[in-house]
Amino acid sequence: MTLSRRHFLGAGMALGAAWLARPLSAIAAAAKATTLAPGITRVTLGKATITTIHDGFFVRPLDDKFVRNVAFAEVQKALADAGLPIDKLEVPFTPVVADIGNERVLFDCGNGEFGAATAGKLLENMAKAGIAPDSITAVVFSHFHGDHINGLRNKAGALAFPKAKIFVPAPEWGFWMDDAKMAAAPEAMKGNFNAVRRVFGPIVDTLKRFEPGTELLPGLRSIAAFGHTPGHTVFTVDGGAQKLLYWADTTNVASLFVRNPDWAVMFDMDAEAARITRRKLADMVIAEKMLVAGYHLPGSAIGTLATRGTGYEFTPLAG
Ligand SMILES: [Zn+2]
Numbered sequence: 001m002t003l004s005r006r007h008f009l010g011a012g013m014a015l016g017a018a019w020l021a022r023p024l025s026a027i028a029a030a031a032k033a034t035t036l037a038p039g040i041t042r043v044t045l046g047k048a049t050i051t052t053i054h055d056g057f058f059v060r061p062l063d064d065k066f067v068r069n070v071a072f073a074e075v076q077k078a079l080a081d082a083g084l085p086i087d088k089l090e091v092p093f094t095p096v097v098a099d100i101g102n103e104r105v106l107f108d109c110g111n112g113e114f115g116a117a118t119a120g121k122l123l124e125n126m127a128k129a130g131i132a133p134d135s136i137t138a139v140v141f142s143h144f145h146g147d148h149i150n151g152l153r154n155k156a157g158a159l160a161f162p163k164a165k166i167f168v169p170a171p172e173w174g175f176w177m178d179d180a181k182m183a184a185a186p187e188a189m190k191g192n193f194n195a196v197r198r199v200f201g202p203i204v205d206t207l208k209r210f211e212p213g214t215e216l217l218p219g220l221r222s223i224a225a226f227g228h229t230p231g232h233t234v235f236t237v238d239g240g241a242q243k244l245l246y247w248a249d250t251t252n253v254a255s256l257f258v259r260n261p262d263w264a265v266m267f268d269m270d271a272e273a274a275r276i277t278r279r280k281l282a283d284m285v286i287a288e289k290m291l292v293a294g295y296h297l298p299g300s301a302i303g304t305l306a307t308r309g310t311g312y313e314f315t316p317l318a319g
Contacts (some may be wrong), residue, residue, distance in 0.1 A: 006113050031045065033302070036129050037125070037129065038050070038126055039053070041050050041300035043085070043302055045237070045239025045240075046240070046241030046245070047101075047238075048100045048219060048237050049293075050096060050097070050244055051099075051129055052094050052096050052097075053097060053125045054110055054121060054301075055115075055122040055125070055151065057090050057091060057092045057093065057116075057119060057258065058093070058115065058119055059089070059091050062075070062085075067186045067265060069262075069263060069271070070260075078209075078260065079086055079256070084255060090251065092296060092297075093195060094150075094301035095107060095122055096301075098220070101219065102137070102216075103217050103220075104135055105137070105138045106138070107139075107141075107235060107248070108248065109148060109149060109150070110148075110151035111147050112153070112154060112157050112160065114146065114195070115147060115150065115151040120151070122151055126287075133162070135140065136161040136164045137164055138164055138216075138258075139165075140167040140220075140250065141167065141172070142169075142232060142248030143232040144168075144172050144237070149200075150199065152166070153202075154285065159203075165208060168207055168208070169206070169231040169232075170211050171211065171226070171231070173200075173214065173305075175231060177196065208239055216235075221235065223236065224238055225248070225277045225281060226270065226273050226274075226276050226281075227272070227278075228249045232250075234246060234281065243290045243291070244287065244290060244292070244302070246294075248295050250294065251278060253298075258311065258314045259313065260311050261278040262311075270279070286305055286312075290315070291304060297314055300319070303315045303317045304317075309318070
């Protein structure tokens with residue numbers, strides 16, 4: 001009797017745990033994803049429609065410089081545990097389009113004509129999604145690294161999204177447009193300072209600099225997420241039924257930095273600030289049952305987060 005009662009209680013507790021776990025998975029199921037074409041995923045969040053669009057990817061050899069604060073063997077183990085190669089990394093690029101009210105917003109612009117041969121596919125993939133470049137009403141930048149900004153203007157100088165208002169985070173602008181900072185920067189960073197001037201120089205007078213924390217458009221808010229760069233900024237899109245956080249480069253490769261949020265990728269300019277930002281935003285996504293999209297996240301690059309061990313796990317939505 002005692003045994004069967006204990007058995008029953010055990011089963012009841014297991015059932016309780018299953019029910020507790022249910023809301024998160026129910027949310028994921030509620031947000032239905034449709035694959036429009038390979039690399040193009042559409043998700044409806046009530047009043048907003050989100051389309052993630054691959055710009056392609058870049059393969060880099062993996063060395064002990066990529067993660068700055070852990071032993072290389074640990075990095076390789078994390079990749080092996082995720083079923084990934086341990087000698088190279090495939091880093092995807094995925095800009096996001098959000099249709100909210102009368103606005104069609106593009107978050108980050110891809111590599112354009114300036115990246116690897118395997119990248120720069122944004123315009124081609126937008127066409128497959130039925131999104132014309134002149135239908136983009138706003139381009140919103142998370143930060144000014146080349147893989148995010150170069151697609152705004154081609155080699156001939158033409159803007160890719162001619163009718164769009166351009167929004168840039170004021171602190172990011174302040175850093176990269178500062179000639180003294182450019183002069184003082186290591187040689188390896190000068191190319192990025194030049195890219196910023198090439199892309200934004202001709203539109204200095206018309207682009208909109210915003211303070212992170214403000215609402216840019218109805219349903220679209222910005223959140224300061226400094227660390228990766230001095231003005232790195234992320235965005236929420238409120239669809240009424242559910243919210244999306246576009247967290248840009250809050251993490252690089254998910255199996256390393258979502259799983260191990262305290263690890264520092266070599267590109268984080270202030271590693272400690274980036275670490276704090278990563279945890280804060282991941283906890284917010286989980287607490288508020290948001291979807292998350294990220295520029296370097298795998299698969300559809302939009303999905304759900306859950307805690308796992310001392311870190312988190314990203315599960316992409318699939319159509
Ligand atoms: Zn990036």
